[in-house]
Amino acid sequence: MSIGTGIDATVHVGAHTDIQHSVLHHADIGDHCRIFNSVIEGDPDWPAIIGDEVTLINCHVQSTGKANAFSFCGVAVEQRQTRLGKGVVLSNSRIVNSTVEAGSEGFGASITHSHIGPQNALRSFANLSLTQTASRCNLGSEVSKTLITGAGFVSEHYSSYLSLFAPADYPILTADGREAVLSGLPNASNIGAGTVFANYGGEPLPAASLDESPGSAKGTAVVYGSFVGINCRVINRYGQPEGHPSPFDLLRRQDLTVLGFGSFVENKLTGRVPAFAYAGDLSPRSHRLGWVLEKKPGIILNTVKKMQAILSDEAYRLRDLVQGTLRLECQLLQEELDGGRPTFYTREQLQDGLRIMQAQLSDGRWAMDEAGRWLHAWRFDPAREQWY
Structure with a gap:
């Protein structure tokens, strides 16, 4: 396990962690993490949670503590905090107040208070905003x-x-x-x-x-x-x-x-x-x-x-x-x-x-x-x- 500098004491880091450059607050980071150039924040009442096999490399995951909901085409999408699910791999990431779950990958993803369903690929150079996707996208x-x-x-x-x-x-x-x-x-x-x-x-x-x-x-x-x-x-x-x-x-x-x-x-x-x-x-x-x-x-x-x-x-x-x-x-x-x-x-x-x-x-x-x-x-x- 390798940990960089500037990590807030309230952060809980899971197994296989390899975090560098950092500045993390109120985050609960799951297993198999890498997370390099960091800045992951959060709020004590609404913590950012990064789970399972996460790789975030250039990162910027920031929770505001607010529930950013939106309505589009008659469908109300309720968002609470940033949470990254199982097999997420994001390289040049910027994630704000989003839920990302199983199977997502990606390259240059920038995701803004969005639902992203399982088994997505988030093709290279992705930029998703106010987006709820279905499975297998x-x-x-x-x-x-x-x-x-x-x-x-x-x-x-x-x-x-x-x-x-x-x-x-x-x-x-x-x-x-x-x-x-x-x-x-x-x-x-x-x-x-x-x-x-x-x-x-x-x-x-x-x-x-x-x-x-x-x-x-x-x-x-x-x-x-x-x-x-x-x-x-x-x-x-x-x-x-x-x-x-x-x-x-x-x-x-x-x-x-x-x-x-x-x-x-x-x-x-x-x-x-x-x-x-x-x-x-x-x-x-x-x-x-x-x-x-x-x-x-x-x-x-x-x-x-x-x-x-x-x-x-x-x-x-x-x-x-x-x-x-x-x-x-x-x-x-x-x-x-x-x-x-x-x-x-x-x-x-x-x-x-x-x-x-x-x-x-x-x-x-x-x-x-x-x-x-x-x-x-x-x-x-x-x-x-x-x-x-």
Whole structure:
């Protein structure tokens, strides 16, 4: 055990400790610690606790003694002190009033009063602010004003800037025409490397955190199990989900950027991208409605496969997801075609999208049995590089 200088007497240090340069107050440090260039503080009533296999190298863990709670997209997140859970490894760290638990790793993480679920990777150069993540996340370079409630969310590699709400509740239309919500499902969205969720001009606003940038309070994308390509620019519109919004209302708003379930987006885009649609341009008139169903069904199959793996014995909860989303999207597009609400699409786009979706709904290829398994025997044709 090696200990540096400037350690306050109230600190309790666990086994295998290797602390240097220091200044620690009211902290309880667990086993397997290293903690090099330090400054870990706390309050007698609200101590900072660093547990298990922690490695913090350049450090700065500081508890204020206050409970920094915040509310985002209708979800209240209560925070008390800094606590680092089991396998945390943070190199150029700055952690303030956050809870970090099992499996997190990282490189340049800077975390501000956030929940961070188990098995995260906190990809290189991470910067998380006011963020609650779900289990098994694999996050990008900078994550700000982001709430991920569905397990299974992935942001590949690094150089990404996330500004989004990834729900765990999916709106569907039942076979008898009722609106219903499938709650507590994984959100298996995949965010490609280099992707930026930006406000207005195509680049993230210049601020280290939400508190320092009032402008970044605007524009939050809602992402339902979407596949986002590398180096994509998702321009968040000016709307913000407030309070406890109905997912059906969110899908009908024109001031929000919404990436629907099974959508595939790349390049630069904004606004609502319907479920199963392709978008790769700022103009909605270039979107291809129903394109993923017809041309890239593997995106949907892969997303559902991830969700099945996460749910394991509860995969039966997915049995109505794809068909229910198809019915709902058909209803939304029909409303626009009938003039029931404003649309950004041409009549031909709406008709083509409805034709594809209604055909695939009626032939039953997306039906599941009671256990949440496909009834259709999907096969891959390597010659066409296509699922059928």
